[in-house]
Amino acid sequence: MNINHLWIIVCASFVFFMQAGFVCYEVGFIQSKNVISVAIENILTLVITTLVYCFLGFALMFGPTHLGIFGGNYWFLSQLPLADPSLGYVFVFFELMFAGTAVTIVSGSMSERTRLLPLLIAAVFLAGFIYPLFGHWVWGDLFLSQPAWLKQLGFLDFAGATVVHGTAGWVSLAGIIMVGARKDRFDATGKITKLGRSNIPFAALGTFILWFSWFGFNGGSLMEFNDRVGLILLNTNFSAASGVVGAILTNHFFVKDHSYLEAIFAGALGGLVAITAGSNYLEPMDAVMVGFISGSVVVFSGLWLEKLGLDDAVGAVSIHGFGGATGTILLAFLAPSEFLNGQTRLVKILVQLTGVSVNFLWAFGLGLLMFYLINKTLGLRVSEEEEEKGLNIVEFADLYSWQDYLKMTHYESLT
Amino acid sequence: MNINHLWIIVCASFVFFMQAGFVCYEVGFIQSKNVISVAIENILTLVITTLVYCFLGFALMFGPTHLGIFGGNYWFLSQLPLADPSLGYVFVFFELMFAGTAVTIVSGSMSERTRLLPLLIAAVFLAGFIYPLFGHWVWGDLFLSQPAWLKQLGFLDFAGATVVHGTAGWVSLAGIIMVGARKDRFDATGKITKLGRSNIPFAALGTFILWFSWFGFNGGSLMEFNDRVGLILLNTNFSAASGVVGAILTNHFFVKDHSYLEAIFAGALGGLVAITAGSNYLEPMDAVMVGFISGSVVVFSGLWLEKLGLDDAVGAVSIHGFGGATGTILLAFLAPSEFLNGQTRLVKILVQLTGVSVNFLWAFGLGLLMFYLINKTLGLRVSEEEEEKGLNIVEFADLYSWQDYLKMTHYESLT
Amino acid sequence: MNINHLWIIVCASFVFFMQAGFVCYEVGFIQSKNVISVAIENILTLVITTLVYCFLGFALMFGPTHLGIFGGNYWFLSQLPLADPSLGYVFVFFELMFAGTAVTIVSGSMSERTRLLPLLIAAVFLAGFIYPLFGHWVWGDLFLSQPAWLKQLGFLDFAGATVVHGTAGWVSLAGIIMVGARKDRFDATGKITKLGRSNIPFAALGTFILWFSWFGFNGGSLMEFNDRVGLILLNTNFSAASGVVGAILTNHFFVKDHSYLEAIFAGALGGLVAITAGSNYLEPMDAVMVGFISGSVVVFSGLWLEKLGLDDAVGAVSIHGFGGATGTILLAFLAPSEFLNGQTRLVKILVQLTGVSVNFLWAFGLGLLMFYLINKTLGLRVSEEEEEKGLNIVEFADLYSWQDYLKMTHYESLT
Helix, strand or coil: CCHHHHHHHHHHHHHHCHHHHHHHHHHHHCCHHHHHHHHHHHHHHHHHHHHHHHHHHHHHHHCCCECCCECCCCHHHCCCCCCCCCCCHHHHHHHHHHHHHHHHHHHHHCCCCECHHHHHHHHHHHHHHHHHHHHHHHHHHHHCCCCCHHHHHCCCCCCCHHHHHHHHHHHHHHHHHHHCCCCCCECCCCCECCCCCCCHHHHHHHHHHHHHHHHHHHHHCCCCCCCCHHHHHHHHHHHHHHHHHHHHHHHHHHCCCCCCHHHHHHHHHHHHHHHCCCCCCCCHHHHHHHHHHHHHHHHHHHHHHHHCCCCCCCCHHHHHHHHHHHHHHHHHHHCCHHHCCCCCHHHHHHHHHHHHHHHHHHHHHHHHHHHHHHHHHCCCECCHHHHHHCHHHHHHCCCHHHHHHHHHHHHHHHC | CCHHHHHHHHHHHHHHCHHHHHHHHHHHHCCHHHHHHHHHHHHHHHHHHHHHHHHHHHHHHHCCCECCCECCCCHHHCCCCCCCCCCCHHHHHHHHHHHHHHHHHHHHHCCCCECHHHHHHHHHHHHHHHHHHHHHHHHHHHHCCCCCHHHHHCCCCCCCHHHHHHHHHHHHHHHHHHHCCCCCCECCCCCECCCCCCCHHHHHHHHHHHHHHHHHHHHHCCCCCCCCHHHHHHHHHHHHHHHHHHHHHHHHHHCCCCCCHHHHHHHHHHHHHHHCCCCCCCCHHHHHHHHHHHHHHHHHHHHHHHHCCCCCCCCHHHHHHHHHHHHHHHHHHHCCHHHCCCCCHHHHHHHHHHHHHHHHHHHHHHHHHHHHHHHHHCCCECCHHHHHHCHHHHHHCCCHHHHHHHHHHHHHHHC | CCHHHHHHHHHHHHHHCHHHHHHHHHHHHCCHHHHHHHHHHHHHHHHHHHHHHHHHHHHHHHCCCECCCECCCCHHHCCCCCCCCCCCHHHHHHHHHHHHHHHHHHHHHCCCCECHHHHHHHHHHHHHHHHHHHHHHHHHHHHCCCCCHHHHHCCCCCCCHHHHHHHHHHHHHHHHHHHCCCCCCECCCCCECCCCCCCHHHHHHHHHHHHHHHHHHHHHCCCCCCCCHHHHHHHHHHHHHHHHHHHHHHHHHHCCCCCCHHHHHHHHHHHHHHHCCCCCCCCHHHHHHHHHHHHHHHHHHHHHHHHCCCCCCCCHHHHHHHHHHHHHHHHHHHCCHHHCCCCCHHHHHHHHHHHHHHHHHHHHHHHHHHHHHHHHHCCCECCHHHHHHCHHHHHHCCCHHHHHHHHHHHHHHHC
16 A cells, blocks of 8 residues: 555545535525435435445446446455555545545436435436446546447546536436426526525535545546646646636626626536546646636536526536536647547547547436436426425425424524 | 554544534534534534643553553653654544544533533543543553553454444433433423424535544554555445445334434444444445444434433434444454454454443443532533523523524515 | 655645635624625635636745745746656645635625625735735745745744734735724724624534644645654644633633633634644644633734724634734744744744734735725725625625525425
8 A cells, every 4th residue: 555545545535525515515506495305315325326336336337348338247346356456445435436426416406396216216327327337438447447448439538527527417417307397497488587595605615615525536536646636636726716717707798697606606616527527638727728618618508508498406417517528528629739649639529529429328318218217107206285395394304493493583582 | 754644644634524523413403592502512622622632631541551441651742752653643633533523422412401511521521531541441552552451351443433432422321311301302291302403404514524534533543554444444435325224224114203314314423433343344245234233223222212211412322322332242243253363253242242331331330420420519401491592592692693684684675 | 746745735635625614614703694795705716816826926926036025937837847856736736725725814804895896806916916925035935946035034934824824814904994894883882793693503614624724734834744743733733722712711801791602713713823833843832822822812802903993704803913923923932942043032032023023014004005095996895785785685686595585484384
């Protein structure tokens, strides 16, 4: 065990901490009446990912490849070559946290009107099949196996802008299409109403936690501790910052509602997602550009989804889907030629477009199928009355916090 | 200074961060009218532990042993053999954070009706005597001293399921017995009322923070950075996840109230506590089993305490006391034979039972005595009127937040 | 890349996390009607610092010195000697986080009545000129350059009690003087009214996050991982703890309002700020004394500012300004003679006083000039009506959270 292992473990712990960031972010942006539901969903999807990914998904993703399409052998973490000089259990721990990130994103976007059980079933498929299989195609060779097909094509995705964030974003898109918009979000005349934002300071805390965790996300993806780590961390920070600038300017010039609030949050996260593809390859000024452009794309795509009548409660589709795709494609334009693996820039652009498209087709397509089947069997959506009441009460009989509030009001007024 | 020292320091920092986790968890589960009181109690008990443990407790726990019963010499951190190849101040820093964890747990369970000063006095005794003396018996040889009596018996507790969590849990039990239940928690007819849950998303944040910190708690307990660390972290994560599963199933089949909320939180933390005993020794599937069983035990023990009319505001007795005992005892059944130190499994089971029983007798017994004496002299409990008003107002004259709220209501309604 | 680089990176990440701590702390201590404004300000000042400090400030601070007064050359991170055995981009990353800390502090103290744009412009000047130039004078030789003038004098500031915290504190002082007190804070008769404290548990979380981050702040300032790191971390913890004790006792004996609430928070942070100057040089008992004295100074200075009619919404001037100065000066009295660089203690006392005075004159003077000019051109302050309404609504059209609250009230009452 050496400094590389220690670095991976510290980074994995930081990536785990994204769970805390997402819970704060999502809770902050939704309506009070659903915050308990969303908070607990985040715990439950982590539980599911832990068990399903470690016992099934990891083998599919990192086991010895079958035809460059799927892995195998390491079911239930058996037959792991632990004596190998590579990372063994440390590697599993690191990759588990990445899977956890992918899975936790989806439930946020569908929140406030989706039943709990369908979300948990979706988490099982995402952690056990959709995410690890696509992951195999790009990262399958990270752990002793041969490269799978997208990697062989030359597709570059350093830390998962497409593998993790794109997958999560496009499955979210399928989910919000299948479950439909929240009540009152759009009316028949096309009027758009924002909902939620119950606790923006909590969302700001979540944003800082995510930003912090991203240093582990990108830094750890080196899979060792080498002299590129300083650049990676700086690039991560630059892209987040310029993402905010890009989002604010886009909001200023192209959006009527000059409140900027959503743009600032989406810009920071969009910049972080986008730089995930190339933080290891780009120079600082290019990272600034990646952030700026993706911050802008995130705002535009958010508007576009809204116009289409699609309702994403936490902006996951635009941030993770569009932000991830933007960063992955920009990489082909901006990467120094030494990172093009001998391909011409034009070829690399086509390769990156291919990878992003395959990711969209795979994640969105399977997402649609999955949510369609769940909807036909269990039903995806809570009743209108339940949505009205809020899922805190429906799922967790939350009368306590309300009674507590009433009592407090009473006591304090006595003083 | 090498990689081992760096690992210990990073882990110690993570363990420190448990303070943040506990404050969120406790605040989330209690009533609004007491949240300021509990938040500040958490700061004050850390202050007390820092001073009392470093200047007294550490010497008792890790100084050269007297008859295998108590340590000495290092009072006020004097005479620390800093030139020693072992960890010196780094070790003190690490152990301080463990003591801080033990101490902060107690005040949570007694919150909402216990006066501040008694809680602080209890923290002094816990940090300066109860915790370090028991700790000496198990871990006294970690820092240059000879093994003390429980260690000599062969008692195994890798990272403190009994030493840290058991001690805290049983002192908490003594505390809630002596101070009595919160008003309105139980009525004369035996009807049970839940109280609090003022901010479940905050409790979820706390749970994720604690889960994150636990990687340091268990990982750092290796006292070096070696090739078992990946297994330890995975086991920690598995047990937390399966703890939730065990708690939910137990709740589903044996509890009438199918709200699951408490079970989910208690299961995660119970799983984390239980695996603390053996994360270094068990295989992943055994860690899953430890979590599952302890998640179930935590739910059952919580119900049992409630039936006995014992009121634990944050579930500390079931999570830390029963969860810790379960993990410590299960270790004897599940540990591979190479970790039995040459004892037969039956003997190891008896040894583990002995250690857990001694821990209970010591912590619960001294806890009862301590709170009895405090109660007879200072009084433990606030007046009924004070409890009604809430400790935010009683202790910290919190009119501001209330006035602020009223003003905000007024301003916003103008818009 | 070796263990030293890894240590610096982990510490830098911890220091980044101070952003999360400050947002919680500030939000907790201000009025609800401004929490969204303050939360977003914290994100925006980080964005500004990232861009301005990396592209301008870093060169001024750490570029090859011109006459010991200002650096140069590394504009836009160009010409960085990356092949150098020193830390390169890792060093930039670390120093960026320190600049981020300095900049984020100012906006808190001026919050609740200052317009957003002026605060952002102030952040530009602070990150691009005021902070890095003073920083050059003390730390200019940390990265290949020759020592600048204050360093040549022998001024000691290990991790930035004066460079980071003093600078931020005195600029804050200038800011609160120029913008004036919040409405209703002081009335014509001299009556003092506390405002805010909307979420003290959130502030407690912020305090624990800051305390945690401080281990990186002080530990990383070693610029390598050596055998002083354990002492540094223990000293940091001791000073925070004894800061609380000092503040409570001061509050008890010298303040009529025995609520202790502010004193406890200010004492912890004041102790952390003060030990920043000397955590590398002092023995544990001296760290206890530094914390105790500075905890007391912070309480007294807070009272004094209030008497002068100065309104600091989060106590930044007393905590960072007075706390930082106290720690820096005490260092000269308490440091073992081997750290006096061959100067007599009297000379060292004069040198430390000189450094602290220069810091005050520079930061407060330029702060006054800057805020005066901004006030004359853009105007610093929101209108009285805007202040009344709250900046959540004024800046971010926050009707959502309020509507959300009303709806929740309605729905829950139906159950």
